[in-house]
Amino acid sequence: MQPEAHAKAALEVAVLVSIGRHPLTGRARRADQDARGVELAMSLDKARITLMHAGALDDDSESALRGYLGMGFQTLTLVEQPRDADVIPALASALSETKPQLVISGERAEQGEGSGLLPYLLAERLGWPVVSGLASVEKVEDGVATLLQALPRGQRRRLQVRLPAIVTVDAAASAARQSAYGPARRGELRCTEALAVPDEASSEWTVQPARKRPKRLKIVKAASARDRFKAAAAKAEGGGGQVLTDVTPEQGAEAIFKLLKEEGVLR
Amino acid sequence: MTGILRRDPRQEWIARNRLHPEHERVLAELGQGTAVATEWVGPNGVIRKNPHAVGFIGPNGIKRIDRSGVQQAASAGRGVGHESAAADSRRRVEIDAPAFLVAVVPDMAGGRLSSHDRDLLGLARQLADADSEQPGAVLAVVFGNHKEDGFGEAGVDRLLHLDEEVFDGYMPEARLAALSTVERELAPYHWLLPDSKLGGADLGRRLAARIQERPATGVWQIEKDDACELGWRCTARGAAGTTDIQRALPRVVLALAECAEPVSETRHAVQPLALSQVLPPLLGRIEDLGQVAVDPAGVALAEAEFILSAGNGIKDWDGFHHAAKVLGATEGASRVAVDDGFMPRHRQVGATGTWVTARVYVAVGISGAIQHLQGIQSCEKVVAINLDPGCDMIKRADLAVIGDSASILAALVDMVEQQREEKRDAA
Amino acid sequence: MLDSILPVLIFSALALAVIGAWRRVRLWRQGRSSPVPILKGLAAMPRRYLVDLHHVVGRDKVMSNTHVATAGGFVLAAVLMILVHGLGLAQGVLGWVLLAASACMFVGSLFVARRRRNPPARLSKGPWMRLPKSLMAFSLSVFLITLPTVGILPEDFGSWILAVALAAVLVWGLGEMFFGMTWGGPMKHAFAGALHLAFHRRAERFGGGRSTGLKALNLDDPKSSLGVETPSDFTWNQLLGFDACVQCGRCEAMCPAFAAGQPLNPKKLIQDMVVGMAGGSDANYAGSPYPDRPVGEHHGNPHGPIVAREGKALVDAETLWSCTTCRACVEECPMMIEHVDAIVDMRRFLTLEHGNTPNKGAEVLDNLIATDNPGGFDPGSRMHWAADLNLPLMRDVKQADVLLWLGDGVFDMRNQRTLRALVKVLRGAGIDFAVLGNEERDSGDVARRLGDEATFQSLAKRNIATLSQYRFQRIVTCDPHSFHVLKNEYGELDGHYEVFHHSTYIAELYEAGRLHFKPWKGGTVTYHDPCYLGRYNGEYEAPRNVLRALGIEVAEMARSGYRSRCCGGGGGAPITDIPGKQRIPDMRMNDVKETGADLVAVGCPQCTAMLEGVVDATAEIRDIAELVADALVTESDPHTQPTAEARIAIKEVAS
Numbered sequence A: 001m002q003p004e005a006h007a008k009a010a011l012e013v014a015v016l017v018s019i020g021r022h023p024l025t026g027r028a029r030r031a032d033q034d035a036r037g038v039e040l041a042m043s044l045d046k047a048r049i050t051l052m053h054a055g056a057l058d059d060d061s062e063s064a065l066r067g068y069l070g071m072g073f074q075t076l077t078l079v080e081q082p083r084d085a086d087v088i089p090a091l092a093s094a095l096s097e098t099k100p101q102l103v104i105s106g107e108r109a110e111q112g113e114g115s116g117l118l119p120y121l122l123a124e125r126l127g128w129p130v131v132s133g134l135a136s137v138e139k140v141e142d143g144v145a146t147l148l149q150a151l152p153r154g155q156r157r158r159l160q161v162r163l164p165a166i167v168t169v170d171a172a173a174s175a176a177r178q179s180a181y182g183p184a185r186r187g188e189l190r191c192t193e194a195l196a197v198p199d200e201a202s203s204e205w206t207v208q209p210a211r212k213r214p215k216r217l218k219i220v221k222a223a224s225a226r227d228r229f230k231a232a233a234a235k236a237e238g239g240g241g242q243v244l245t246d247v248t249p250e251q252g253a254e255a256i257f258k259l260l261k262e263e264g265v266l267r
Numbered sequence B: 001m002t003g004i005l006r007r008d009p010r011q012e013w014i015a016r017n018r019l020h021p022e023h024e025r026v027l028a029e030l031g032q033g034t035a036v037a038t039e040w041v042g043p044n045g046v047i048r049k050n051p052h053a054v055g056f057i058g059p060n061g062i063k064r065i066d067r068s069g070v071q072q073a074a075s076a077g078r079g080v081g082h083e084s085a086a087a088d089s090r091r092r093v094e095i096d097a098p099a100f101l102v103a104v105v106p107d108m109a110g111g112r113l114s115s116h117d118r119d120l121l122g123l124a125r126q127l128a129d130a131d132s133e134q135p136g137a138v139l140a141v142v143f144g145n146h147k148e149d150g151f152g153e154a155g156v157d158r159l160l161h162l163d164e165e166v167f168d169g170y171m172p173e174a175r176l177a178a179l180s181t182v183e184r185e186l187a188p189y190h191w192l193l194p195d196s197k198l199g200g201a202d203l204g205r206r207l208a209a210r211i212q213e214r215p216a217t218g219v220w221q222i223e224k225d226d227a228c229e230l231g232w233r234c235t236a237r238g239a240a241g242t243t244d245i246q247r248a249l250p251r252v253v254l255a256l257a258e259c260a261e262p263v264s265e266t267r268h269a270v271q272p273l274a275l276s277q278v279l280p281p282l283l284g285r286i287e288d289l290g291q292v293a294v295d296p297a298g299v300a301l302a303e304a305e306f307i308l309s310a311g312n313g314i315k316d317w318d319g320f321h322h323a324a325k326v327l328g329a330t331e332g333a334s335r336v337a338v339d340d341g342f343m344p345r346h347r348q349v350g351a352t353g354t355w356v357t358a359r360v361y362v363a364v365g366i367s368g369a370i371q372h373l374q375g376i377q378s379c380e381k382v383v384a385i386n387l388d389p390g391c392d393m394i395k396r397a398d399l400a401v402i403g404d405s406a407s408i409l410a411a412l413v414d415m416v417e418q419q420r421e422e423k424r425d426a427a
Numbered sequence C: 001m002l003d004s005i006l007p008v009l010i011f012s013a014l015a016l017a018v019i020g021a022w023r024r025v026r027l028w029r030q031g032r033s034s035p036v037p038i039l040k041g042l043a044a045m046p047r048r049y050l051v052d053l054h055h056v057v058g059r060d061k062v063m064s065n066t067h068v069a070t071a072g073g074f075v076l077a078a079v080l081m082i083l084v085h086g087l088g089l090a091q092g093v094l095g096w097v098l099l100a101a102s103a104c105m106f107v108g109s110l111f112v113a114r115r116r117r118n119p120p121a122r123l124s125k126g127p128w129m130r131l132p133k134s135l136m137a138f139s140l141s142v143f144l145i146t147l148p149t150v151g152i153l154p155e156d157f158g159s160w161i162l163a164v165a166l167a168a169v170l171v172w173g174l175g176e177m178f179f180g181m182t183w184g185g186p187m188k189h190a191f192a193g194a195l196h197l198a199f200h201r202r203a204e205r206f207g208g209g210r211s212t213g214l215k216a217l218n219l220d221d222p223k224s225s226l227g228v229e230t231p232s233d234f235t236w237n238q239l240l241g242f243d244a245c246v247q248c249g250r251c252e253a254m255c256p257a258f259a260a261g262q263p264l265n266p267k268k269l270i271q272d273m274v275v276g277m278a279g280g281s282d283a284n285y286a287g288s289p290y291p292d293r294p295v296g297e298h299h300g301n302p303h304g305p306i307v308a309r310e311g312k313a314l315v316d317a318e319t320l321w322s323c324t325t326c327r328a329c330v331e332e333c334p335m336m337i338e339h340v341d342a343i344v345d346m347r348r349f350l351t352l353e354h355g356n357t358p359n360k361g362a363e364v365l366d367n368l369i370a371t372d373n374p375g376g377f378d379p380g381s382r383m384h385w386a387a388d389l390n391l392p393l394m395r396d397v398k399q400a401d402v403l404l405w406l407g408d409g410v411f412d413m414r415n416q417r418t419l420r421a422l423v424k425v426l427r428g429a430g431i432d433f434a435v436l437g438n439e440e441r442d443s444g445d446v447a448r449r450l451g452d453e454a455t456f457q458s459l460a461k462r463n464i465a466t467l468s469q470y471r472f473q474r475i476v477t478c479d480p481h482s483f484h485v486l487k488n489e490y491g492e493l494d495g496h497y498e499v500f501h502h503s504t505y506i507a508e509l510y511e512a513g514r515l516h517f518k519p520w521k522g523g524t525v526t527y528h529d530p531c532y533l534g535r536y537n538g539e540y541e542a543p544r545n546v547l548r549a550l551g552i553e554v555a556e557m558a559r560s561g562y563r564s565r566c567c568g569g570g571g572g573a574p575i576t577d578i579p580g581k582q583r584i585p586d587m588r589m590n591d592v593k594e595t596g597a598d599l600v601a602v603g604c605p606q607c608t609a610m611l612e613g614v615v616d617a618t619a620e621i622r623d624i625a626e627l628v629a630d631a632l633v634t635e636s637d638p639h640t641q642p643t644a645e646a647r648i649a650i651k652e653v654a655s
């Protein structure tokens, strides 16, 4: 189901996809944001989509990459890179060869450093603009894309960017469609070789499973010790699990009102 | 904390004697925690600990012990009785000839320093003040108009305020050009940006790519380490928050919220600074067409921050919709409300509906079936309005009001409207 | 004169029938190949018809007798008519027998006619309304033309007008019975039905057997198709089976999804398949439509898609996803048609090729792939609920009498209560049991019913590999879905086990005198048969025996046993959640209410969840294990063996 359109009008789109990692089991899978990126590309009118991944091929990565193929693609371009390589040069040269108009990527990878730098470094290298945090692409016309960027609270900002450009998708973008077993099994991973540049800096890092971060405590700064004591005591009783029985609607409403104010959700 | 340690043996004795009538007062004066001393200097100058008094009462009334050190750090200022931390007794600090600059680019969401920004300035102070012989200065680079007057309290020594119009809105290219100029002219020793979506996260990565410095992202802790090039080591989140990467602190740092304590003891000079160069005109390729008006009611449930959710206990539907509108909340529903045709299917919250992540979830007339509760697992604050004090929603709720939904919602609406009225009158 | 045209009429009708039959066979043969023993099947056919089919038909005595009279009369009359009137072998008793047969058929057709006077909604109308008349036309005309043959009436009785009239009626009768049989008239069911019985895809069902496990897809062959996309993707004997449908609507009457107003009607679905295999639109369908889906808007052909990616084709995807796989239709179908197989076959294509499992389906499948449980919980937390129970792990003990299969209910607080109760009972009876703990995975039930055969097989194979490491006599589980899959569906993947539902096992323990109960003091109790225990595995008695042992007299619901109404929880239906007019569990709780019961005993975590999700329910929902655990008398009789709990305690003291 590769969206076919006649070659001239087609918008060349490349989606950079990575190997995701399930947060609980660590199993390889489609990376959530990248898959949303693929979905975003599929929502574009007359787009000719290339899926591209730079990395090593093994059982895990293959099953994850096939996950993207299962969204309805016949091929995925695999720029083969060793495990510890810096993939930017390889991707940059692959992109400058294929010359897509729009490159879509996730905001950050689910494995490795996951710094989210990749789109920026690519953009810098290719000299293209980069726009982050997209919810959707409204239209592409005359080499200009109109985008909706996701803001907090479900709000949106409309932007225009001159193509070619790199964009990253936000979690507010439409969720990826299901990956189907049939197309995933049939799809082809088209391997291309590329120069490998090892990422030396990262070899000096130590990586551990994330520690739980200490939750910051509300530090009460009060003028006198007495106030401090009062504040601490008040916190303990006014905190969670408060149940107001036998109150008038007004009293109840007031308590709710106070909480909404505190949380800053009332405008 | 440089004051001389003066001891008052009588006070210390009272502090040790839990039965002394003045015990609590003395403790409090010593500035030690809530009521009971956890640590004091014993008569022989040995540090004593009261293991029973460690910790504090958590929000659920359960005693918690914090071993992260944050608490200690927080109470360090109060220490053994000197410099009692009153807001009006901040130490003034002026750094006239800084050895180096630590540049911070705060987000200034809403024109003010956000708490994330303040944490970052706290982090910047750690870097700047590490060597008291050769202190650095913290430079804040602020774009656009702002309403902040507390830069000094937040720890800013130098302020570069760039308020040209070109920086308004989403103008990453213009801001990046400005930061590049700062880099050229002032060459800060460190660049610190909040790793916050659409704010520092975006700008910081652009900056790093432009000045070709590999940044550390998701930094949440730094430590002195002379083996590292810049003298610091940092811990940063990697792999979508699932790993911790220990690495040398680079020049460009994108740090998470609560990466450091905000400045609380000192007040800084906020000397204005300007660039000597005029910023070159820029041909932007990204154009901001402005925010799109999205009605809170139309916001997708999964994205909503504030949800008013209706269940089988709603009888007055007009009242409910009106309340949602007045409160500016996104509407949600239990399955029963959907099945009965009062709410559309895409508004259903729960196992077979949407899993919501709202910060505040108000459940009106919803009993709290497990399938419903599953959908609100990650909500921060749950408010329940229900007739039945025994139902499961009440157990989940942070605040529960027992009573008839219609009248409580009506009272709430009145209250909000009245308050808006007052505000308008005042303005 | 009749004498001369009769053979012509009969043989031309026969010839047309043969041509029709050949064409019909060609339609079936569009389907995929599926090897069946042809001769053996044909030989077994009469018995299958007389015994197995009539076992189902016989649930309605009047209809059963009507059918015996009509069909028996017809078969005999037809054969004899060919002999007597076609070949002119009128000697001896043949004529008399023919007379008797046609008379018998006539009587039968009167009953058919009576039934058609005020037909219930489930019966199709249209051509079926003329069937009694056709039957009468045939039987009466055969009767009349035979009268002269046996000499009751003179050879040249009546005028030629009468003869022509008689011939015309006979042509009508022959047309319906012979021509219509193979060219698609109502009588098609006899022809297709007979062959369907002979070549049934689940021959094990005949002779009292049971065959309910879904059949595996071959995933190793990259070319094999994944499920059914077009009518011709069904196997030929499935197509044949669809053709056998008599549109009696018994399936429709039993289908919970249909009753709930979801867009599914098993009868219409089978008829749509018939439309698809011949090509055309459903406009001529004369039964109840899919609720809320008007007839005449769908069409298909043998090689066109059944479900369109966009727009309409033969059936809508929602129709397929409404099914709870409760098997009520299959259980009730007198033609022994396999609706559930067909539905899952089509779902397989939608999931494996289209990637279009609706609603939470995709998410659940992703969870199963990534975490081995549908809820996406940490597989390392499977045993958190039992932290205080000290359950022996297979990994530690390596062997045990009973492997207790916990199921995904471990993640559900409600089901944890059931599991605790079951553990208490097993310990009370001193059973040597162990659990797989974190090594257990979802059985694959829901993945398979959602059409994801790949995930099912992956889970199943890994479970089988795990199970193969340990030694145990039997598996006991309180989840009928795991029970069914382990017992009936792992076999094809080389996992063969003796599996017990907890109710069966508890019943056995009670029989063996290893459990003692306090007398029941609660109110009225009814029992809800889980589909996957009852219809899928024929276990209706054990749970009732357990309840009886507890001193409970079950107040049966109108629909119980093999006719039990589904709770709505099977087949992934709560996940795909296709909207209807009401909810299936609400209907079931109404059934409960009608009995006046205060408590409904269940034996399935899914049923518990569904029924407990009903608001304003009048009865409490308890699992049998919970009732048993509550009533358990733990003896301190020194002669009985120490319980497992006690043994552990002793071990702890010793160590």
Ligand SMILES: Cc1cc2nc3c(=O)[nH]c(=O)nc-3n(C[C@H](O)[C@H](O)[C@H](O)COP(=O)(O)OP(=O)(O)OC[C@H]3O[C@@H](n4cnc5c(N)ncnc54)[C@H](O)[C@@H]3O)c2cc1C
Pocket: B310, B311, B312, B313, B314, B315, B333, B334, B335, B336, B337, B348, B349, B350, B351, B352, B353, B354, B364, B365, B366, B367, B368, B369, B370, B371, B372, B375, B385, B386, B387, B388, B391, B403, B404, B405, B406, C574, C609, C610, C611, C612, C613, C614, C615, C616
């Ligand atoms: C497989 C499955 C999936 C399900 N998925 C979902 C799902 O995704 N989402 C979901 O919500 N449900 C789901 N359910 C249904 C769920 O089990 C409950 O039935 C449903 O959540 C109950 O909705 P409710 O709380 O609105 O109604 P009720 O349970 O009837 O609760 C109504 C509440 O309103 C209170 N009340 C009544 N009158 C008033 C009044 N005047 N003022 C204040 N309070 C009042 C009552 O005290 C009661 O607590 C699912 C069930 C199943 C079996």
Ligand code: SF4
Pocket: C251, C254, C255, C256, C257, C258, C264, C265, C266, C322, C323, C324, C325, C326, C327, C328, C329, C330, C339, C340, C566
């Ligand atoms: S299995 Fe049950 S739900 Fe599915 S069609 Fe048959 S009767 Fe209806």
Ligand code: SF4
Pocket: C244, C245, C246, C247, C248, C249, C250, C251, C252, C266, C267, C270, C329, C332, C333, C334, C335, C336, C337
């Ligand atoms: S499928 Fe079976 S039960 Fe349903 S109408 Fe046809 S013959 Fe009757």
